[in-house]
Amino acid sequence: MTGLRREASLALAIARKDALAELRGRSAAVSTLFFAAVVLLLFGFALGPDTQRLADAAPGLLWLALVFAGVLAVDRLHLLETDDGALEQLALYPITRRAIYAGKAIGGFVVMLVLGVVVLGAVGILFAVDVAAALLPLLVTVVLGAVGIAAVGTFYAGVTVRLRAREVMLPLLMLPVLAPLLLGAVKATSAALAGDPFGELGAWLQLLVAFDVIMVVAGAATYGYLLED
Amino acid sequence: MKTRILGIVALVAVAAMVLIALFVVPADLNQGDAQRIMYPHVASAWLAYLSFGVTALAGIGWLWKRDIRFDAVALAAAEIGVVFTAFAIWGGMMWGDPVWGVMWQWEDPRLTTTALLLALYVGYLLLRRLTDDPERRATRAAIVGIVAAVDIPIVHFSVEWWRGLHQTATIGSPDRVLNPAAPMVFVGTLIGMVGAFTLAWAYLIIRRYQLARLDVERDEAARIERLMSARTAEVAR
Numbered sequence: 001m002t003g004l005r006r007e008a009s010l011a012l013a014i015a016r017k018d019a020l021a022e023l024r025g026r027s028a029a030v031s032t033l034f035f036a037a038v039v040l041l042l043f044g045f046a047l048g049p050d051t052q053r054l055a056d057a058a059p060g061l062l063w064l065a066l067v068f069a070g071v072l073a074v075d076r077l078h079l080l081e082t083d084d085g086a087l088e089q090l091a092l093y094p095i096t097r098r099a100i101y102a103g104k105a106i107g108g109f110v111v112m113l114v115l116g117v118v119v120l121g122a123v124g125i126l127f128a129v130d131v132a133a134a135l136l137p138l139l140v141t142v143v144l145g146a147v148g149i150a151a152v153g154t155f156y157a158g159v160t161v162r163l164r165a166r167e168v169m170l171p172l173l174m175l176p177v178l179a180p181l182l183l184g185a186v187k188a189t190s191a192a193l194a195g196d197p198f199g200e201l202g203a204w205l206q207l208l209v210a211f212d213v214i215m216v217v218a219g220a221a222t223y224g225y226l227l228e229d
Numbered sequence: 230m231k232t233r234i235l236g237i238v239a240l241v242a243v244a245a246m247v248l249i250a251l252f253v254v255p256a257d258l259n260q261g262d263a264q265r266i267m268y269p270h271v272a273s274a275w276l277a278y279l280s281f282g283v284t285a286l287a288g289i290g291w292l293w294k295r296d297i298r299f300d301a302v303a304l305a306a307a308e309i310g311v312v313f314t315a316f317a318i319w320g321g322m323m324w325g326d327p328v329w330g331v332m333w334q335w336e337d338p339r340l341t342t343t344a345l346l347l348a349l350y351v352g353y354l355l356l357r358r359l360t361d362d363p364e365r366r367a368t369r370a371a372i373v374g375i376v377a378a379v380d381i382p383i384v385h386f387s388v389e390w391w392r393g394l395h396q397t398a399t400i401g402s403p404d405r406v407l408n409p410a411a412p413m414v415f416v417g418t419l420i421g422m423v424g425a426f427t428l429a430w431a432y433l434i435i436r437r438y439q440l441a442r443l444d445v446e447r448d449e450a451a452r453i454e455r456l457m458s459a460r461t462a463e464v465a466r
Contacts, residue, residue: 155372155376156373159356159369159372159373160356163356163359163360164359165359169352169355169356169359172348172352172355173352173353173356173373176345176348176349176352176380177349177376177377177380179345179384179387180380180383180384180386180387183387183388183391184387187391203390204390207386207387207390210383211383211387214379214383215376215379215380218375218376218379219376222372222375222376223372225292225368225371225372226368226369226372228368
């Protein structure tokens, strides 16, 4: 038990380090947030100005914006580590690789959560969707989606961070894997917004939980091999 | 030599099964001649999944035993798997066009899952090309192959739910070929085609594996030659 607790505190320390660097530099959060906002605006231009059509498409647009912004967010978080060989140093510390993965993933989760809440609000305003009416299920969906994007994203950012074609390979590898998450989150969001008329919200949230658990386990189990080479 | 015999057997088997599927087996009552596409289509879809299973297992083998030959197996299976995946999707679209009336059916979990499969493993192959160091490449490829294999069942399951929870009509499921009510001649032809394709698959995998081994040997020889010439230059000085 103490071993696990130690790992958890180490993971939190790594996440805190990232948060601190982020607060002082503010490169990732601000640019990622603006990217998501621009994506939403472009969706509006692509599908508007019919308000009803935009409202119908809103759940899909919300999650596409979050998934795309997620690619940027996890990439920025890993780029922090490439300066001055920081990742190699991190790997040299006497801590488990799982803790490093967990720390980076927690950092990614916090960024995605902030992003999710802000983008959810923006979608409510821009696409005339009543977000407040179903706030609790929507927030649960955002939390579960943020966990999944962070878990998958941290893993693939670790794979690609030292590649030549990083900016192409990260979305190429990460986005197909996120397909079930996109599907489940969009379905849960539409169900929540419609007041869950068919009682299917729970099933989609379960799918998201299953995806999150499997991907966190897979990421934690394999991420360590990346630090060896 | 043994591989060559396997290749000839596979070629003969595939040719014979193609002729049987095209001319010997009667056409399906509902779907007509279009149903004949199912024989190679189902066979290649099965091999696509088998390939990516092999890629993931070979990845685990590499991480466990650190024998670079596992990586050659993973590469061979992934490359051949991508070919069969593309062929399966193409066959599915050719079949969907007359039977469904559309080439693409979003609610069909097999079709959508297979399309994502193609994306996942093209990404896998691209990733391999971007890493030069053989061991680093093997490790990166292994874990990406494992995570992709973990993702596939979730994709299939979620698309199945996508359809199921909506209660839309199930259109001409390809599984009907294996329906117990289907005449034995259809089932027999399908099994024969799967067998013939699997032989061809095995031949291609072995050849690709041999090629991958030769690649590694050539790289190694080039590296040694560079070291030797550098040494000779030093001695001459």
